[in-house]
Amino acid sequence: MGEQFQSLDQVKASAIDMALRFGPKLIVAVLILGAGYLAARWAGGFTGRLLRRFRLEPPVRALIERVAQVLMFGLFAIMAMQNLGVELFPLIAGLGVAGAGVALALQGVLGNVAAGLVIIFTQPFHVGDYISIASEEGEVLDISLFSTTLGHTDRSKVVIPNRKIVGEILHNCGKIRRLALSVGIAYDSDVSAALQLIDEVLRANPKVLQTPAPVVGVVRLADANISIGINPWVAVPDYEAALNQINQAVLETFRANRIAPSVPQRAVRMLEA
Template sequence: MSSFNLADIPRLLPKVSAEEVVAADLVHRGTQIAIDLAVAALILLVTLWASRWLSTFAKGAMGRMTRQSPPDATLQTFIGSAVRYIVIIVGLVAVLQQLGVKTTSILAVLGAASLAVGLALQGALSNVAAGVMILALRPYRVGDVIETAGRIGTVRALDLFTTELTTADNLKVVIPNSKVFGDVIVNKSFHERRRVDAVFRIPISVDLAAYIAALKTRAAADPRIMTDAEPVVEITSMAEAWVEGAVRVWTMPHDHAAVMADLLLAARMLAAGQAPLPPPALPKPSPPRPAQGRKSGLRNLRSRPKAE
């Protein structure tokens, strides 16, 4: 048996030129690059499709979670956009990894850049954080009448940075979300109805029994006042020359100011011995049912049947 000599290997192998080796290497590298590009393009297409589908799914899920009340369009849009961008970011990282890019260094640079931008825009980012909390906690929605930061108005728009109000005299007020979230928020539209407290003051010489009865009659005749809670007229304070009292009735939020003005005028005219102006001719409203998902806080105000 003849022995194998290592020196015979170059003679036994076919002769390959340097050009052929370079060409074969280029073909191999080109094929690998084409495969990587095709896989990266496929990942990108799947990412874009998945981002849209998951965004739509998240919006629908938010709508199903609030099935008992009208869905909050602002919150649905925010959740859908957040899900979409998160999926796109994850997909882009996967594309870069498929193309052989070291994502750890890129993430480190992006982290340092984000820190610098965050320090420079900390005021704007505080508005974003407050906007996220407002969207999550939902102390008010678009269309509600609120009082905050010394302003009263109807919420027309709500985004991550600002809350836009329209006042009763048709002024546009834009308030940063950080100021809104850090201040007291009074939502005047949260409940289905509001109580009117019309405070009056009359001379001590007025017949209180007749005055209270006439004021109750005038309040009960107003069609804007709820029928399940009787009007209440009570004396709150008394002095040597005057008596102070209050008329307390329940009405719809949009009728609150008008009912308050009418009751104050009626109290003043009755104190002067004049007949009060008749209430407006409107259909008597039935007591509204509390909206599903929005607490009314008035469940105990329903009138009880009188004992026979």
């Protein structure tokens, strides 16, 4: 029993000695980390206010703000570890070895991050642009470090990993799209009148942009009709609605003005046996 009590006394003495030696340092380290958290928030806010003077995409601003926060907090974390007497060089070497292992295990994720940085800083497209890439197309809703999100007119979304975007052929329509419509009229119709009516329809539609000007003209002389191309520009969100409205308006206008649409015809010859 005496030996047990003696062991307990030794443990208690060691604990008290450790608390007296490292307790104040631990408290100071916690205070340093708390101050680092507040300083990191301040650094992020200050960086964000500073970046508002420049024309940067929201993902770029968010990334730079996050980097400023991490750097500021990392500085205070180093100060806290130095206060505790931690040797930084062996720790850095160990983190380097661990980082190499993590990099090998997360090659795909790191590839997305690297590609995301390329997209954010080279800016091949912006939020709100309509792009076509990797057999997918849609309006850019979000650009992050890991992926890019496209939106479709049916409210669905497509999330594309950034490494599937960098290095691919990209078709960027910007924030406007051109409608590719056509209508066929009979050869005995008044072509000039038809073109004038189509121009009036396009001017009356509020979704049709007047700059750049719509392109309307005869695009093909087919066997059974004259094909008129109708190519106005509209904003990306108005694409589907404008497509339906213009088709309906052209049809009703042609009917009201007796512009005859082309009717497919087929000649059948009956041969006697």
